Amino acid sequence: MKQLATAIFLLYSSAIWAQTGYEIKVTLKPFKNQYIYLGHYYGKQLPIIDSVKLNDKSEAVFTGSKKLGGGIYLIGYPDRANKFEFLIGAQQRFSIVADTTNMNKITFMGSTENVSFKAYQEFMMQNGKAIESLNALRKGAPKNDSLKLSSQIDSISRKVAAYRIALIAKEPNGLLTAMLKGMREPEVPVNPEAVKKDSMYAYHYFKAHYWDGVAFYDDRLARTPFFEGRVDKYFEQLVYPSADSVIKELDWMLGYASASEEMQKFLLLKFVNRYLNQKYMWEDAVFVHLFEKYFAQKNYSWLTDKGKKMITDRAYSLMANIMGTPAAEISLPDSNGKTMNLYGIESPYTMVVMYDPTCSHCKETLPKMDSLYQSKWKRMGVKLFAVAKQTEGVKQQDWFDFLHKYGLKDWVHVYYSKEAEQARVAANTPSYSQLYDVQSFPTLYLLDKDKRIIAKKLTTQQVDEILEQRIKTGKAN
Numbered sequence: 001m002k003q004l005a006t007a008i009f010l011l012y013s014s015a016i017w018a019q020t021g022y023e024i025k026v027t028l029k030p031f032k033n034q035y036i037y038l039g040h041y042y043g044k045q046l047p048i049i050d051s052v053k054l055n056d057k058s059e060a061v062f063t064g065s066k067k068l069g070g071g072i073y074l075i076g077y078p079d080r081a082n083k084f085e086f087l088i089g090a091q092q093r094f095s096i097v098a099d100t101t102n103m104n105k106i107t108f109m110g111s112t113e114n115v116s117f118k119a120y121q122e123f124m125m126q127n128g129k130a131i132e133s134l135n136a137l138r139k140g141a142p143k144n145d146s147l148k149l150s151s152q153i154d155s156i157s158r159k160v161a162a163y164r165i166a167l168i169a170k171e172p173n174g175l176l177t178a179m180l181k182g183m184r185e186p187e188v189p190v191n192p193e194a195v196k197k198d199s200m201y202a203y204h205y206f207k208a209h210y211w212d213g214v215a216f217y218d219d220r221l222a223r224t225p226f227f228e229g230r231v232d233k234y235f236e237q238l239v240y241p242s243a244d245s246v247i248k249e250l251d252w253m254l255g256y257a258s259a260s261e262e263m264q265k266f267l268l269l270k271f272v273n274r275y276l277n278q279k280y281m282w283e284d285a286v287f288v289h290l291f292e293k294y295f296a297q298k299n300y301s302w303l304t305d306k307g308k309k310m311i312t313d314r315a316y317s318l319m320a321n322i323m324g325t326p327a328a329e330i331s332l333p334d335s336n337g338k339t340m341n342l343y344g345i346e347s348p349y350t351m352v353v354m355y356d357p358t359c360s361h362c363k364e365t366l367p368k369m370d371s372l373y374q375s376k377w378k379r380m381g382v383k384l385f386a387v388a389k390q391t392e393g394v395k396q397q398d399w400f401d402f403l404h405k406y407g408l409k410d411w412v413h414v415y416y417s418k419e420a421e422q423a424r425v426a427a428n429t430p431s432y433s434q435l436y437d438v439q440s441f442p443t444l445y446l447l448d449k450d451k452r453i454i455a456k457k458l459t460t461q462q463v464d465e466i467l468e469q470r471i472k473t474g475k476a477n
Contacts, residue, residue: 021066022088025095026075029058037076038062040088043228043270046074067092069262070175071223089113089175089220116167116176123163127156175220181213182221182230207238216253219262228270243285243323250286254294265302268294272311281456284318291315320435327352327451328435330387332414335400340385340414348381348449351463354432355442357388357402362442367406369460374410380467384411387432389441390418 028036031054038050049068052060070090074083077100084103086096094110104122108114131153138149164184168177186209194201211234214221221227231253239249250271257263268290275287295311320328330342330352342352353369355362366386373384386408388399399415421431436443437457446454446463455466 021064022062022068022092023064024062024092025059026052026054026062027057027059027095027097028054028075028077029099030101031078032056032058034078036060036078037080038073039076039083040071040073040223041225042223043266048076069223070220072179072225073223087111087113087117087175088223113171113175116171116174120163120167120176124160127160131156178215178218178220179224179226182224183226184213186210186212203238210234210238216256216267217259217263219260219266222263222266231267231270241280241282243282243289246283246286247289250290251293265300268300276314282323284322288315288318288322316430317434317437320430321437321445321453321456323453323456325453327445327447327453328430328432330385330414330432332387332416332420332432334412334414335403340412342385343451345383345385345412346449347383349383349454349467350447350451351377351382351384352436352445352447353384353386353442354389354436354438354444355386356391356394357399358391358394359441363402363406365442365460366408369463370406370408370411372460372464377464377467378410380471382467384408386411386413387416388413389416389433389438390421 024038026036033054033056035051035053037048038052039046039048050062050064052062054060068088070088072085073088074085075096075098076083082100084098084106086108089111091111091113094108094114096106096108096114098106106118108118134149134153134156138146138153141149164180168180171177186206188202188205191201194205198204235246235249239245254264254267254271257267272287272290272295275283275290278284278287291311292315295308296315299308327342331339334340342350353366355366369384373382388402390396390399396415396417403413416432421433424431432438436445443456444458444460444463445456446458446466448454454470455462458466
């Protein structure tokens with residue numbers, strides 16, 4: 001299926017990244033007289049914000065007059081393929097000395113946060129390897145030995161947990177503490193009494209405490225490689241998959257994030273990109289909500305006119321065909337020139353089929369659909385309303401030839417000419433293509449007896465499954 005435009009992330013102004021206010025002296029051997037790069041994590045993106053040329057002593061200085069936003073930053077090698085991480089926090093005037101032949105010996109001067117960060121990484125790597133080795137020994141070991149090895153693993157895990165707790169206590173407002181809290185997942189306590197009262201106690205506890213210690217106005221989290229994944233996991237695994245539930249969580253999160261322009265931008269861009277192309281039919285209502293509450297009457301310095309237009313156009317395309325709402329009326333001529341109205345059809349179910357009579361996929365799909373219609377859908381009370389769309393190079397005779405070749409009897413067939421579409425646009429009336437958000441052919445909508453949208457953008461098999469399920473559960477109305 002033809003996708004919409006590329007991610008809106010690429011459309012906002014890059015001017016905000018022209019931040020200065022830092023002095024980071026870098027020695028990166030063995031490179032000389034080559035450019036190195038300063039960047040940072042931004043969700044799944046890695047924007048480069050500065051570059052500087054090393055001298056013949058492998059030295060360079062990234063500098064400016066305004067402070068950088070905190071987060072995990074990167075020094076990119078001249079080939080841009082390799083990099084190493086460090087922190088930007090309260091201290092933004094410090095030195096880094098590194099040799100690519102032995103990055104374990106990297107040193108930081110003037111940055112206690114980076115000293116702590118390096119010590120933390122080394123501690124975690126050392127203990128991670130120890131646990132990995134013990135797990136390898138435990139495989140296939142006798143029961144007694146396995147128990148001893150498990151006890152050693154538990155001991156190391158407790159040591160790691162204690163180390164993290166001590167770090168948080170020592171630097172309660174530090175970036176490393178914010179990161180540790182942001183990565184920490186809740187441990188569900190054993191509570192048999194609570195389980196008796198609530199069979200989903202573990203889920204409810206985990207969800208309720210998932211964001212403990214995380215401040216959504218802390219924009220430092222946006223400049224980490226893990227925060228976006230944490231947000232994804234929350235919505236994919238913990239939030240009930242319905243428009244109302246997702247909208248409630250989005251508004252809750254964005255309410256706190258509004259205290260930080262940077263975090264608000266990060267989350268708005270993330271969510272609007274996520275729901276730009278929906279994975280599930282009900283997500284159309286989520287995108288429209290995002291538009292109406294956060295974009296329709298608001299302007300942001302980081303969003304270009306092109307980006308806002310894309311969001312607006314997409315929202316308007318979805319507004320007329322949100323799941324559960326009445327479908328737009330269609331009035332078009334049939335092959336005899338008689339005007340046929342979608343709402344003139346009386347049946348428990350109506351399927352609207354938007355297609356191009358010259359489209360190869362339509363030539364394959366519609367006959368298969370007709371076979372299902374003739375063999376079973378007709379008995380279920382389904383009627384088909386087929387709209388042949390005139391596209392570039394298509395003639396009305398192509399439509400006649402299509403109907404003659406494939407039959408498709410007992411369908412309601414209408415023709416949507418270019419002239420008819422242009423007339424609607426000239427009258428400031430949304431085209432049927434926009435009202436039904438036609439991005440590819442064929443586009444299928446399943447409507448109930450009141451012409452409310454049951455499902456949309458379906459495959460023939462999905463239509464069949466939905467009809468079978470609704471008949472089985474008695475949802476014919």
